[in-house]
Amino acid sequence: MLPYPDIDPVLIHLGPLQVRWYGLMYVLGFIATYLLVGFQTRxxxxxxxxQRLENLNLVLILGVILGGRLGYVLFYNPSYYLSHPLQILATWQGGMSFHGGCIGVIIAGAIYCHRHRLDFWKTADLYVVTVPVGLGLGRIGNFLNGELFGRVTDVPWAMVFPGGGPVPRHPSQLYEAFLEGVVLFLVLWSLKSRPWREQSPYWPHGSMMALFLILYALVRIFVEQFREPDPQLGTVALGMTMGQLLSVFMLIGGTVLWLVRIQTKKAARIS
Known part of the structure; x- marks a missing residue:
């Protein structure tokens, strides 16, 4: 068994204000996306x-935060927030949903691109290959917060988390940081500018977005086998957690998107 690192989740105390590691990870993820997308546009x-990068990034950040919070409220604890509606605004207490954030950022990006006559699918492909960086950092933030820990286990690298009782558990946040962050980034970044993609009818604009949705869903379904289910939900259907169930829909959505975009590209070539 490995010792859980004794790291204060609060990085800096500024009187009544606190700068937490988790919040810093969000900021670093947004900065990484800004720099990597800027590199690609150049x-x-x-x-x-x-020319519109700063404004679009701001819109997407708002989409992530609003979508992530509302997704958590609706998917993970609707009964509590219906009884305590003011707590919906208490984001500092935690509670963000990746799937909600994903929906929020897609909607925000689609609206912005439509209003400013940008190719949404081309834009999405540039952004989506950078998303795993933020995901990996966010999972490290979860680990430092001691939240979203894994199920009870006896593997040699198990840890006892402060909020998980006296039993050793999977450090599932680190599994997610590696798979959702490092592995997904390497796969997507290596594929983003392959010349054969432009020539192949099977890699239209939007295909990188579809591939991200598919790969993330598969990773999340797998890694949730090691993560403790949310206590207020447990398993929700067919023995699946809410994260797995939402990822199944994400997997279907990514597959359908890719097939539709392929047909669209083929039709454009014929016409």
Whole structure:
């Protein structure tokens, strides 16, 4: 068994204000996305997007935060928030849903691209390959917070988490940081600018977004086998956790999106 690191989840105390590691990870993730998307727009000489990068990033950040919070409220604890509606605003107490954030950022990005005449699918492909960086950092933030820990186990690298009782558990946050962060980033980044993608009818604009949805869903379904289910929900259907159930819909959505985009590209070539 490994000792859980004795790290204060609060990085800096500024009187009544606190700067937490988890919040810092969000900020670092947003900065990484900004820099990596900016690098790609310069590389591909897409001046229209480069000129609107700051405004679009702000819109997407709002989409992530609003979608993530509302997703948690609706997917994970609706009865509590119906009884305590003011607590919906208490984001500092924790409670964000990746799937809700994903929906929020897609809607926000689609609206912005439509209003400013940007190619949504092309834009989405540039952004989505950077998302795993933020995901990996966010999971490290979960680990430092001692939250979203794993199920009870006797593996040699198990840890006793402060909020998980006296029993050793999987450090599932680190599994997610590696799979959702490192592995997904390496796969997507290595594929993003392959020249054969432009020539193949099976890699239209939007395919990188679809691939992300598919791969993330598969990773999340797998890693939830090691993560303690949310106590207020447990398993919700067919022995699946809420994260797994939402990921099944995500997997279906990503597959359908890819097939639709392939047909759209083929139809455009014929016409």
């Amino acid at each position: 590389k591909f000489h897409w001046r229209e997007l480069e």
